[in-house]
Each structure stands twice: as C-alpha cells, then as structure tokens.
Amino acid sequence: MRFAGIDIGSRSIELVVIEDGEPVEVRETPTGHDPMVGARELLDGVSFERIMATGYGRDLFEIEFDAADTVTEIKAYARGAVALHPATNVILDIGGQDTKVIALTDKGRVKKFEMNDRCAAGTGKFLEMMGRALGYELQEFGEQALRGSNEIVINSMCAVFAESEVTSLIAKGIDRRDIALGLHLSVVKRALSMINRIAASGALLFAGGVAHNRCVRHLLGEHLQVPVHVPDQPQHVGAYGAALLAGE
Amino acid sequence: MADYRAMWKDLGMNLEAHDMLLDFLGKYYADTFLTQNERPEGMDYFNFVMSEVHGLRIKELMDQKAVGRKVIGAYCVFVPEELVLAVDATLVGLCAGADYALDQVEQYLPRNTCALIKSAFGFKLGGVCPYLEATDLVVGENTCDGKKKAFESLGGLIDNLYVMDLPQVKSEQGRALLKAEYIRFKEQIEELTGVTITAEKLKESIAVVNAKRGALHRLAKLRGADPAPISGLDALLANQIAFFDDPVRFTASVNTICDELEKRVADKVGVFPQGTPRILISGCPMAVPNWKLPAIIESCGGVIVGEESCIGERGCRNLVSTAAESVDELIDGIVDRYFKVDCAVFTPNRERVEHIEEMFQGSNADGVIHYGLQFCQPYLMEAMDVEKKLEDSDIPVLRVETDYGQEDVGQLKTRVEAFVEQLRP
Numbered sequence: 001m002r003f004a005g006i007d008i009g010s011r012s013i014e015l016v017v018i019e020d021g022e023p024v025e026v027r028e029t030p031t032g033h034d035p036m037v038g039a040r041e042l043l044d045g046v047s048f049e050r051i052m053a054t055g056y057g058r059d060l061f062e063i064e065f066d067a068a069d070t071v072t073e074i075k076a077y078a079r080g081a082v083a084l085h086p087a088t089n090v091i092l093d094i095g096g097q098d099t100k101v102i103a104l105t106d107k108g109r110v111k112k113f114e115m116n117d118r119c120a121a122g123t124g125k126f127l128e129m130m131g132r133a134l135g136y137e138l139q140e141f142g143e144q145a146l147r148g149s150n151e152i153v154i155n156s157m158c159a160v161f162a163e164s165e166v167t168s169l170i171a172k173g174i175d176r177r178d179i180a181l182g183l184h185l186s187v188v189k190r191a192l193s194m195i196n197r198i199a200a201s202g203a204l205l206f207a208g209g210v211a212h213n214r215c216v217r218h219l220l221g222e223h224l225q226v227p228v229h230v231p232d233q234p235q236h237v238g239a240y241g242a243a244l245l246a247g248e
Numbered sequence: 249m250a251d252y253r254a255m256w257k258d259l260g261m262n263l264e265a266h267d268m269l270l271d272f273l274g275k276y277y278a279d280t281f282l283t284q285n286e287r288p289e290g291m292d293y294f295n296f297v298m299s300e301v302h303g304l305r306i307k308e309l310m311d312q313k314a315v316g317r318k319v320i321g322a323y324c325v326f327v328p329e330e331l332v333l334a335v336d337a338t339l340v341g342l343c344a345g346a347d348y349a350l351d352q353v354e355q356y357l358p359r360n361t362c363a364l365i366k367s368a369f370g371f372k373l374g375g376v377c378p379y380l381e382a383t384d385l386v387v388g389e390n391t392c393d394g395k396k397k398a399f400e401s402l403g404g405l406i407d408n409l410y411v412m413d414l415p416q417v418k419s420e421q422g423r424a425l426l427k428a429e430y431i432r433f434k435e436q437i438e439e440l441t442g443v444t445i446t447a448e449k450l451k452e453s454i455a456v457v458n459a460k461r462g463a464l465h466r467l468a469k470l471r472g473a474d475p476a477p478i479s480g481l482d483a484l485l486a487n488q489i490a491f492f493d494d495p496v497r498f499t500a501s502v503n504t505i506c507d508e509l510e511k512r513v514a515d516k517v518g519v520f521p522q523g524t525p526r527i528l529i530s531g532c533p534m535a536v537p538n539w540k541l542p543a544i545i546e547s548c549g550g551v552i553v554g555e556e557s558c559i560g561e562r563g564c565r566n567l568v569s570t571a572a573e574s575v576d577e578l579i580d581g582i583v584d585r586y587f588k589v590d591c592a593v594f595t596p597n598r599e600r601v602e603h604i605e606e607m608f609q610g611s612n613a614d615g616v617i618h619y620g621l622q623f624c625q626p627y628l629m630e631a632m633d634v635e636k637k638l639e640d641s642d643i644p645v646l647r648v649e650t651d652y653g654q655e656d657v658g659q660l661k662t663r664v665e666a667f668v669e670q671l672r673p
Contacts, residue, residue: 075669
C-alpha cells in the first residue's frame with residue numbers, strides 16, 4: 001500500500017510517497033504565496049491510500065483536501081528521523097522560519113522539544129537574508145563562509161539588526177567571507193543554546209533545508225563533539241515521517 | 249440588550265471606540281465559547297453575564313451607587329474582598345486581557361512592559377472600561393516592579409488611586425506589613441463609605457467570600473474527572489467572572505453548574521472524549537478577554553483541567569477562618585489567608601511548585617503548560633525553576649511565553665499540538 005506525507009513549510013513544500021516503508025516518489029516545490037497551489041501541483045498524478053499533512057500549512061491542507069490527516073512537524077520529524085537513522089537521540093531541524101530541537105526517548109518518542117518563538121532569528125530565512133546582504137547566492141553562501149578565517153562575532157539575532165551590523169562590518173573593509181563565517185556561527189550558537197536548554201545529548205540528526213549548508217554542518221560538528229548525521233535529503237525528513245505516520 | 253449609551257456617556261466613556269470594542273468582544277466570545285460542544289446548561293448564566301458585561305452589571309453598580317453604595321476597583325488578588333463587603337461596598341477586578349490604544353499607552357509605559365499592565369492603561373486612555381469609570385476608589389498594589397512603577401503613572405490619569413504596599417518575603421516582618429496595610433486599607437474604606445466595620449459585619453462578609461471560593465473549589469474538583477465535565481475555557485470564564493459579578497449571585501450560579509457537573513461525572517458525560525490529554529495551566533493570570541492560549545489548547549486536542557493562576561486556584565485557595573470574635577482577630581485570619589498566596593513576587597516562593605504538583609495530582613493532569621506573559625519578569629524567571637522541578641518529578645512541561653497579540657498563534661499552535669501529541673499514550 002502506498003502512503004503519502006506532505007510537509008508544507010514556509011519556504012518549500014515536500015511530498016514523499018512510500019510503499020512498504022520505502023520512498024517511491026519524492027517531489028518538492030517552493031511554497032509561494034498560495035501554498036495550496038503548490039500542494040495541488042505536487043499531488044498531480046500521484047496515487048496513495050492515505051495522506052498525512054504536516055508543516056505550518058497542515059490545517060489549510062486539511063480543509064482543502066478532506067481525506068487528509070494532520071500531525072505537527074515535531075512528531076513527523078521524530079518519526080522520519082528514527083526511520084532514517086535509528087540511533088538518533090536528538091533532532092535539530094533548521095527550516096525556513098523555524099528552528100526546532102527534539103529530544104527523543106529510547107523508544108524514539110518525543111521526550112521534549114524546543115522551538116523558536118515569534119521571530120525567524122537563527123533560521124534559514126535569516127541566512128538567506130544575510131547571504132543577500134553580502135551579495136551571495138544561497139548555494140554559495142555556506143561554501144564561502146567555510147573559507148573565512150577570522151571569526152567575526154555577530155551580536156544581533158534579529159535579521160533587521162544583523163543586516164545593519166553586516167553593513168557596518170562591510171564598511172570597515174572586513175572580508176565578506178569572515179562576516180559570512182560569523183553569521184553562520186551565530187546561527188549555530190543559537191541552535192546549540194536550544195540543544196542545551198532541553199539538555200539534549202547523544203547522536204544528532206540534522207534535518208531541514210539548512211542542513212544542506214556545509215558551513216553550518218561543519219561548525220555544528222566542531223562545537224557539539226557528538227556524531228552529526230545528515231540524511232541525503234534533510235529537507236524531506238518531515239514529509240517522510242508524515243508518510244510513515246499515515247501508514248500507521 | 250438594552251440601550252446603555254446614556255449611562256456610558258455619563259461615565260465619560262468614548263462611545264464610538266466602545267461600540268467597536270463590544271462588537272469585537274461579542275464576536276470573539278461567540279467564536280470561542282458558543283462553538284464548543286456539549287456545554288453544560290449552567291453556562292447560560294455566564295453567557296448572559298458576558299453579554300451584559302458592560303451593560304446590566306454596570307447598571308446594577310450605578311443603581312447601587314445612586315443609593316450610596318461605593319465601588320472599589322482592584323488589580324490584584326491581594327486586595328481583600330472581605331473588608332470591602334464589610335463596609336457595604338462592592339469590589340470589582342479591573343485587570344484587562346486585550347491590547348488597546350497601544351500608541352497612547354506607549355506615551356506612558358515603555359514598550360517592553362507586560363501586556364496586562366499595558367492593557368489597564370489602554371482601557372483607561374481609550375475610555376472603554378466602564379468598571380474603572382464607575383469606581384470610587386482604585387486600589388493599586390506594590391507587587392512586581394512593572395505594576396509598582398505603572399501605578400505612579402496611573403496616578404496622573406485617575407484621581408482616586410490608592411496604593412497598597414505588599415510584602416515580598418514570607419517573614420514575620422512581611423506578615424506584619426501585610427496586616428498593617430490591611431488595617432490602613434480598612435480605615436481608608438471606612439472613611440470612604442462612612443461605615444465602621446464591626447465583627448459581626450466582617451464575619452458575614454468573610455462567609456460570603458468563603459462561599460464564593462468554596463464554590464469555585466467545588467468546580468475545580470469536578471474537573472478532576474475523566475472525561476472532563478466542563479471545558480477549560482468555560483471553567484476559566486467562571487473564574488474570570490468571579491471578579492466582577494455580584495458575589496452571592498455568582499456563588500449560587502457556580503453551585504448550580506456544579507450540581508449539573510456532578511450528574512455528568514456520575515454519568516461519565518464529558519465535553520471531550522475520555523482519555524483526552526489533560527493540561528494544567530500554570531503561571532500568569534488570564535483576564536477577560538484573554539482566551540488565546542486556552543482556545544489554542546482546546547482546539548489542539550487537549551483539555552484544560554486547572555489554572556494555577558490568580559484567576560484560578562491561586563486566587564481562591566484557602567478560606568478565612570471565622571473562628572474569632574473581635575475585628576482584630578478576624579483581620580488576623582484574613583492576613584493568614586492572603587499571606588499564603590504564592591505569587592511570584594515573593595522570594596523565595598518554593599510553595600508554588602508544591603502547589604503545582606498538588607494540582608497536577610488532584611486534577612489528574614497529564615502535563616503542565618507554563619504560561620508566562622512576555623516581560624513578566626517574576627513568572628518568567630520562576631518558570632525555569634518550575635520546569636526543572638516538575639520534570640524532576642516526571643511531569644511533562646511546555647513553557648510558553650506570549651502576550652495578547654495574535655501574530656504568534658501559528659507557532660503556539662504547533663508547539664501546543666506537539667505537546668498534546670507527546671502526552672498521548
């Protein structure tokens with residue numbers, strides 16, 4: 001039997017269809033201004049027994065598509081992470097506008113979680129805005145940051161304030177790769193403080209779109225001193241987890 | 249609803265702004281409360297009170313004022329209603345739970361002031377609170393720094409502010425301060441009303457307030473049943489209305505609903521299915537119309553089974569002893585009762601965690617959501633320790649910090665929903 005999971009995030013929508021627990025169809029599209037348009041596009045021509053929606057657009061999806069169930073990103077990520085990497089104790093998900101840390105029990109259930117409230121400080125959106133301020137494409141931002149040699153301390157977590165801070169650093173003639181490194185470090189430090197707040201320890205699975213960023217991965221590994229596992233498609237963990245839950 | 253516009257105008261209110269507020273409040277109430285399933289019939293009374301919250305109840309107060317009865321307003325559960333009733337006056341709660349006239353408020357208060365304090369100013373500056381306008385005396389109190397300093401500013405906006413000092417430590421000196429302040433308050437309201445408090449009169453009013461707290465406790469206890477016989481929203485509403493309804497009539501109405509709920513419990517009838525994850529809310533008070541977090545919780549598959557809050561258990565825990573003969577001894581009894589209030593302005597405040605654990609057991613809760621108002625330093629700071637201690641006792645906790653704004657509802661919903669999922673077996 002085929003089951004589907006759809007993760008409607010702030011920046012992108014992912015669809016994963018599974019058969020016998022294995023992905024048979026994986027699709028992705030930017031969220032845009034009307035997430036339901038993207039969702040419909042992704043579902044075009046896909047067949048499944050049941051679908052589970054997650055992500056911030058899950059409730060809207062449930063209204064649009066009667067047959068859908070919903071689950072929070074927290075539970076979906078936990079389910080997906082455990083299936084992908086059974087040794088996972090902690091999940092860090094840095095997505096478009098949320099950062100989440102989820103501590104799991106020995107049985108892979110959610111023990112405790114922490115999520116950023118209100119603002120998108122320290123999320124993918126923050127990196128995207130800062131990359132733009134430095135004139136980098138999203139894909140090259142992390143690569144360039146890895147080439148930075150001096151760690152510049154960025155104090156502002158708010159994207160608006162950080163942008164002015166970046167502007168003044170540029171005006172001082174500081175190498176933009178160093179600034180980029182500093183910005184990545186500030187995102188990592190924020191994630192670390194969330195991990196510490198819930199006293200999460202053990203093997204970490206890094207998920208969400210930002211897990212593609214090699215600089216964030218590198219800095220995380222350096223600071224955590226625990227194994228950091230990044231799945232092949234870190235942005236699909238939620239949709240995959242939702243698909244598994246749809247089948248349970 | 250009758251036409252109260254002349255009355256509101258006489259109270260000096262801003263009619264146009266007030267119309268808009270009532271319109272909003274009516275819709276918000278209908279969406280939040282009237283859409284609930286399986287509501288007890290006894291909630292009809294509370295629906296009615298809410299529909300007339302700025303109307304009939306104010307008219308009652310104005311009619312009483314016309315024959316000489318005074319109205320005293322307060323912002324805190326430390327102001328003893330027993331003394332107010334004993335001088336034949338009426339006590340009303342003035343705390344407000346909605347953002348109002350924020351642009352004007354920020355001329356008096358820094359932006360990073362908690363929403364509860366800002367709201368009190370907004371309702372005054374916007375001219376939309378008939379309770380405040382109907383008062384003969386407004387009692388401010390020195391609890392947190394925010395309120396203390398805010399009352400200094402409020403004093404410039406109203407001409408009948410009285411500030412009560414409160415202890416911050418549960419010591420002999422602290423108790424002596426509370427007693428001295430209650431005696432000073434007694435003298436102030438005796439002067440205001442021209443009524444001298446007698447032991448007999450004080451005993452009567454203690455009995456009235458004890459009965460009110462007793463009824464609210466009866467309600468709280470019934471919520472321990474699974475399935476929960478009443479929603480958390482409705483139970484919160486009863487606790488909110490306790491602050492401005494006539495105490496005797498209110499007590500009777502709460503007891504009526506409790507009779508109905510007892511039957512429900514016996515028949516295993518509930519507002520949500522048996523086994524629905526049960527949440528205890530702990531932290532800052534939720535004044536009308538602050539129904540934001542409870543509405544989120546109960547729309548995310550949870551049911552609220554208790555409020556460890558001033559508008560809830562903290563406000564009605566413990567009764568005052570009537571086993572005394574003189575006014576002074578009776579006041580000692582009042583001081584004993586209020587001195588036990590476990591507000592986060594006290595240091596240390598260890599008994600609060602014990603109370604949360606007690607309530608957790610008593611209400612058969614599955615988890616605690618700690619609710620802190622943004623910028624409410626005492627509760628936000630305590631939240632860290634509360635969370636740790638509860639988790640040491642294997643009680644799941646979700647710590648939420650929010651305000652009266654709506655912009656974080658989406659994120660709150662995700663967090664609450666995930667917490668409810670976590671509590672499901």
